[in-house]
Amino acid sequence: MPADSPTSAFDSSTWRYAIVVDASSSASSLQIFEWRPGREGRLPEVVPAPRADDPGAEAPWETRVKPGLGSFSERPGEAAESLVPLIEYALAKVTDPQRLAETSLYLRATAGLRLLEPEEQAAILASVDSYLETTPFGSTSARVISGAEEGLFGWITVNYLLGHLHHGGRFPTVGALDLGGASTQITFQPLDYPRQHGHEVALGDDVYHLYTLSYLGLGQDQAREAVSSPACFLVGYPTPQGPGTGDFDGCREAIRDSLAAPCSEDESPCSLFGAYQPALYGDFLALSAYAYITRFFGLEERLRPEDLAAAGRVFCSRDWSAWVAEEPEIADDSYLPTYCYGAAHVVTLLTDGFGFPADTERISAPFRVQGTPIGWTLGALLTELAGNPATN
Numbered sequence: 083m084p085a086d087s088p089t090s091a092f093d094s095s096t097w098r099y100a101i102v103v104d105a106s107s108s109a110s111s112l113q114i115f116e117w118r119p120g121r122e123g124r125l126p127e128v129v130p131a132p133r134a135d136d137p138g139a140e141a142p143w144e145t146r147v148k149p150g151l152g153s154f155s156e157r158p159g160e161a162a163e164s165l166v167p168l169i170e171y172a173l174a175k176v177t178d179p180q181r182l183a184e185t186s187l188y189l190r191a192t193a194g195l196r197l198l199e200p201e202e203q204a205a206i207l208a209s210v211d212s213y214l215e216t217t218p219f220g221s222t223s224a225r226v227i228s229g230a231e232e233g234l235f236g237w238i239t240v241n242y243l244l245g246h247l248h249h250g251g252r253f254p255t256v257g258a259l260d261l262g263g264a265s266t267q268i269t270f271q272p273l274d275y276p277r278q279h280g281h282e283v284a285l286g287d288d289v290y291h292l293y294t295l296s297y298l299g300l301g302q303d304q305a306r307e308a309v310s311s312p313a314c315f316l317v318g319y320p321t322p323q324g325p326g327t328g329d330f331d332g333c334r335e336a337i338r339d340s341l342a343a344p345c346s347e348d349e350s351p352c353s354l355f356g357a358y359q360p361a362l363y364g365d366f367l368a369l370s371a372y373a374y375i376t377r378f379f380g381l382e383e384r385l386r387p388e389d390l391a392a393a394g395r396v397f398c399s400r401d402w403s404a405w406v407a408e409e410p411e412i413a414d415d416s417y418l419p420t421y422c423y424g425a426a427h428v429v430t431l432l433t434d435g436f437g438f439p440a441d442t443e444r445i446s447a448p449f450r451v452q453g454t455p456i457g458w459t460l461g462a463l464l465t466e467l468a469g470n471p472a473t474n
Contacts, residue, residue, distance in 0.1 A: 099131060099176050100467065101187040101219070102459040103168060107194030107264040107301065111146035112168040113459055114175055117467055125247065125286045126467040130454055131175070142455065145171045150263075151206055152194030158205035162213035165189075169217055182218055189214065189224035190462055192232055193264030193298055227462070229296020233267030234283060236260045237292060238461030240367045243451040247285055255290070257366040259436075259445070260458065261428070263303040268353075268436055269294035272360040279358065286468065293360055300341075300354070300431070302371050306423045311336040314423035319402040326422075328398040330391070333426040338434050354435045362437060368447040369456055375424045376447040385447045387429045388440040394425030 096118040104111045114131040130142040147167050154161040176182050189210060195203050207224050214222035227235070237258040241247050246255045257270030269292055276293040283290045299305065306314070314333035315326030341354050353359035368376070368385050376385045379393040406413045432438045438445065449455060 097133065099181055099185040100128075100463055101172055101176075101185060102463050103165070103187065103189040104457065104459050105151045105189055105191035105195065105224075106262060107150050107152055107192065107197075107303065109146045109148045109150050110165060110168060112144060112172060113455075114143040114172060115460070115463055117463070119467075120286065125242070125464055128242075128460060128464055128467070134453070143172075143175045144455075150194040151191055151210070152198060154206055154209075155198050155202045158202070158209045160209075161206045162209040165210065165213065169214075173218070179218075183220045185219050186221045186466075187214065187217070187219045187223075188463065188466060189222070190459075191224070191226045193229070193262060193301060193304075195226045196229065196298055197264060197304075229265055229267060229298060230279075230281060230294050231462075232265070232458050233258065233260060233269040233294035233296050234281060234292065235458035235461035235465070236267065236369055236456075237269040237294070238283070238285065238464055239456055239458060240369070240451060242460065242464060243454055243456065247288065254364055257362070257364055259366050259368040259372060259432075261369070261371040261431070262301040263371075264301040265296055265298045265304075266300045266431060267294060267296045268359070270363060270366065272363050274360070276360045277358070285464075295353070295357060295359065297354055302420070302424050302427055305337070305340070305427055306420060309333075309336050309340055309423070314398075314426060316398060316400050316402040316405070316419055316422055319419050326402065326419075328400065328422065330395040330398040330422070330426055333398070333423060334391075334430050337426055337430045341430070341435055351437075353437065354431075359436070362444075364444070366445045367451075367456065368445050369458075371424070372428060373447040373449050375421065375428055377449070378421055379425065381447075383446045383448045384443070385428075385432075385445040386441060386443070387432045387438060390425050391429045391440070394422065394429065397425065398422040 097116045100115050100117055102113055115128050116131045116133050117126050117128040120126045147164055151161050176185055203226055210224045240258050241255045255271045260267040271290060272293050275291045279293055279295045281292050281294055283292055310323055311333060312321055312324050312327050313329035313336060315321055317326055317328040319326035351359060379390060381389055412418055433440055
């Protein structure tokens with residue numbers, strides 16, 4: 083691990099707490115971090131709380147509640163109430179009054195709120211802000227982040243944890259692929275500055291020129307509802323369109339049709355819906371649902387589309403009724419049947435959408451890097467603490 087990686091040992095008296103709430107489409111998740119300013123020209127050091135070098139350190143301080151804030155569009159006053167268990171959890175962890183007064187809490191909402199009308203978003207955020215102002219944290223803020231920010235924050239997280247930042251660009255960076263319930267993002271550093279969807283990211287003394295594009299509605303839950311093909315469910319599984327047929331390749335075809343769009347000369351080369359995308363460059367880490375789907379199908383951390391397709395075909399062909407008869411408890415797992423669609427969705431996004439070869443070795447999908455859970459929240463916190471905008 084590089085000497086200036088975020089887990090380097092320093093005087094613990096300089097550490098402070100910071101809290102990030104990820105208000106996603108399906109849930110609100112809170113994570114407590116510890117941080118301190120970096121050395122001159124360097125990013126702050128950020129680690130999940132409690133730090134591993136603390137005596138009696140336990141599991142990372144994180145918790146979540148369902149549903150997501152977007153579920154409260156018709157009753158925005160209840161949005162704040164849904165966060166009470168999260169705040170109570172944080173206050174049970176950060177108990178010292180002085181440290182509490184120095185702690186900032188950042189609530190950042192993603193595609194679940196981006197899907198709502200502006201006035202609905204505003205009503206929910208007003209409810210949340212009013213509640214957070216009553217808490218004893220030193221400062222609080224709540225806002226909706228853009229799809230581009232979500233992609234960039236994920237990219238910052240993985241490259242920070244891998245030790246690829248802080249070195250004046252001397253180390254190659256990795257791309258980030260993120261798949262949530264309502265949106266999906268691709269972010270990487272191409273060989274040349276992209277002519278569309280380019281972002282300049284300032285991190286300490288270094289500046290990175292990145293391509294990032296977010297697709298609202300292509301998260302696995304939203305996209306599955308839009309495709310709604312019986313081919314995408316296990317054989318015999320009841321759907322509004324009829325019993326599932328477990329046809330993995332037929333499901334892929336239905337998904338592919340929903341993504342297709344002509345690619346104009348100005349947008350070439352292009353990706354999903356004909357959007358411009360420069361040539362893929364470097365290795366990629368796949369976050370969130372990518373990691374869950376990869377692990378579910380027993381692929382460990384290496385995500386090869388052809389391997390996932392092979393496993394998906396076997397899984398989709400299972401007879402749902404026979405499976406339930408053998409193992410009745412699985413009927414209570416409402417998410418289990420969605421993995422047939424999930425595998426087809428991921429394979430189609432990666433190959434037909436983003437242009438990865440089916441046998442690519444460039445994508446890994448770990449849950450953790452250097453022992454730290456990966457997602458966009460650490461990257462969002464870094465940009466707040468560094469005082470640098472994420473994009474221009």
